[in-house]
Amino acid sequence: MYSVEWQKRGLPHAHILIWLLNKLHSNEVDDIISAEIPDPVTDPRLHDIVTTQMVHGPCGALNPLSPCMADGKCTKRYPRPLVAETVTGNDGYPVYRRRSKEDNGRTIKVKVQNQEIEIGNEFIVPYCPLLSRIFETHANVESCHSAKSIKYLCKYVTKGSDMAVFGIASENANDEISNFQMGRYVSTNEALWRLLSFQIHERYPTVVHLAVHLENGQSLLH
Structure with a gap:
């Protein structure tokens, strides 16, 4: 099932729901969906796509003036918690692996209000490496187990x-x-x-x- 809408600037935006023939187990999610910064040495192309298209904000304490902020909190629930392994969430969405800098997680530097700051995997929007390489654009991919x-x-x-x-x-x-x-x-x-x-x-x-x-x-x- 899919539906196409047009956002405020007139660009098309597709919402796509795909049913998998076989159940996706928690230990297989990392093979399809990632929420981490790729290795710039082994995969520089994917690293460039993710760091330019799949970074949310930054917001929160780093940028309280971000458009996603309301009542002092991010409406998209960023920054997300850093975890060492992917676990199944209670609301139908998994908690994706987001390793910290101390756990070999990668970081990048971005500009916020003319200041360069360092951010990690807590601001990465979940993506599918295969689809990101194909379309080279923002493509949020989630594994959902809810009727919502x-x-x-x-x-x-x-x-x-x-x-x-x-x-x-x-x-x-x-x-x-x-x-x-x-x-x-x-x-x-x-x-x-x-x-x-x-x-x-x-x-x-x-x-x-x-x-x-x-x-x-x-x-x-x-």
Whole structure:
């Protein structure tokens, strides 16, 4: 299942949910998903992609003015705790391995408000090394074991575009209802996407409601 939306600057943003045929065990997560800075010597290309595309913030005490901050805390829960091994989380998401500098974890230097600071794996957004190498862009990949992920994508499919209500009236007009109309802003990227008939969302296999009811039972799904 996937859904495509357009963010504030008009760039397309895809939310994709993939079901795996075989269960992904906790000891296999590190083979697919990483939340650490790659080795700049053995894999300089991936190191460049991750350090330019997959670093959150920095925020928190290092940058209280970051856009993700609200009431003194990061709304995306960064910086994340540093742990030596990946463990299964209680909310459906694993706690990914993020080794500290003392545990051979790597660090990088970034500029915050014209000052150069050192950060580690606590600010790395989880990514798939294979997908990062292919697309060379920001691609957050998570292993989720919760039904909330399905609800999350269904919300994006059905919520519709951002809309605004505005009124156009002369100086002495009193007919409020007739002078109001719905307005919708469509960016150039979204307009081109729709003109070329690209897919906005897709579900495979398709699930539809059947008008079949068992006695004293619920409607069936196919």
